[in-house]
Amino acid sequence: KQEVTQIPAALSVPEGENLVLNCSFTDSAIYNLQWFRQDPGKGLTSLLLIQSSQREQTSGRLNASLDKSSGRSTLYIAASQPGDSATYLCAVKEETSGSRLTFGEGTQLTVNP
Amino acid sequence: NAGVMQNPRHLVRRRGQEARLRCSPMKGHSHVYWYRQLPEEGLKFMVYLQKENIIDESGMPKERFSAEFPKEGPSILRIQQVVRGDSAAYFCASSAAPTGAPQHFGDGTRLSIL
Numbered sequence: 125k126q127e128v129t130q131i132p133a134a135l136s137v138p139e140g141e142n143l144v145l146n147c148s149f150t151d152s153a154i155y156n157l158q159w160f161r162q163d164p165g166k167g168l169t170s171l172l173l174i175q176s177s178q179r180e181q182t183s184g185r186l187n188a189s190l191d192k193s194s195g196r197s198t199l200y201i202a203a204s205q206p207g208d209s210a211t212y213l214c215a216v217k218e219e220t221s222g223s224r225l226t227f228g229e230g231t232q233l234t235v236n237p
Numbered sequence: 238n239a240g241v242m243q244n245p246r247h248l249v250r251r252r253g254q255e256a257r258l259r260c261s262p263m264k265g266h267s268h269v270y271w272y273r274q275l276p277e278e279g280l281k282f283m284v285y286l287q288k289e290n291i292i293d294e295s296g297m298p299k300e301r302f303s304a305e306f307p308k309e310g311p312s313i314l315r316i317q318q319v320v321r322g323d324s325a326a327y328f329c330a331s332s333a334a335p336t337g338a339p340q341h342f343g344d345g346t347r348l349s350i351l
Contacts, residue, residue: 148278167241167328168342170282175337190263213280223335224270224282 126218132226137204138236145199145231147214152195155217158225159188159199159209168213172199204235214217239319241343242311243329249349250319254299258314258346262331267350269342270310271304285335286312316348331336 127150135144147157156175160168170183172188174197180189187200197214211232215225242261250256262269271283285293286306294296306312309331316323326347330340 158339160342165347167243167344168330170341171337173339188272216334219296223285223332224293224296225267225272225280225330225340226282227272227273229279 126145126216126226128214128219129141130214130231131159132231133229134232134234136234136236137177138207141204141206141235142200142202143204143233145201145212145214146198147199147228148193149197149216149226150172151218152182152192153172153219154192155219157190157197157214158230159186159197160213162213162230163210172214201233204233206235206237208235209233240277241329241331241341243327243346245346246269246344247347249327252320253318253350256316256319256348258316258327258329258348259311260314260328260329260331260343261311263333263341266333266341267334268332269306271312271314271328272328272330274345275330276335278324280328281312287320291337292348313323319348324348 131146158173159171160184174190185202190197215227215232272280274280282296282303301317303315326345328345330342332338332340
C-alpha cells in the first residue's frame, strides 16, 4: 500500500528565505507526482506536475524535483513571501491503482514579514 | 469561471438526513474524482467516475455513500442517513485524461452534521 510522507509537518521562516519541502513515497511505481497548495477553507491549487520520466519542473519561484527510484520529491521555494503561507501537499498517482491520487498530510508553511 | 465548481460550499444536516454534494468539472474534462478530508487528516480518495460510469470506488464506504456522473449535469455525491463522523470537507477534482494529466480541484463542500 502506497504511503506518502511529508517532512516537516510545519515550517516557519522569515520573508526572503529559500526553503525546501520534502515528500517521500513508499512505492516507486508511479505515473506522476503533483504538488498543491491549500489555503485555509479553500480547495487545492495545483502548482507543479512531474511525470515519472522527468527529473524536475519549474514555475516562477517554484522548483520541484523527483527521484523516482528513491521515492523522493522536493519542492524548492525561492525568496519566500508572506503570500506563500499555506499548506503544501504532495500527491502521487500510482501505476497500479488507476487514476486516484494518494496524498501526504502536508507541510504547513508560515512566512513571516 | 472555468474551474471546478462545487456546491454548496457549506452544508449543515441533522443526523439521519441525506446530503447531496454537487460538482461540475472543468470544461472539456470528463474524468471526475471525489476526495474526503476529515478533521486533522489528509485527503483520502473516494471514487473516480467518467460520464455515466463508476471506474473506481475502492475508497467509498460500503454503506450510505453513492456517486454518479450522468450524461447531462453535474456529478453528485450522495450520503444517506448521515452520522456525526461524516462531518468533513469533500473535494471534487477533474482531469482531461485519466493518467498523465493534472487533477484540478474545486473549493470543496464543508459538511457539518448536528
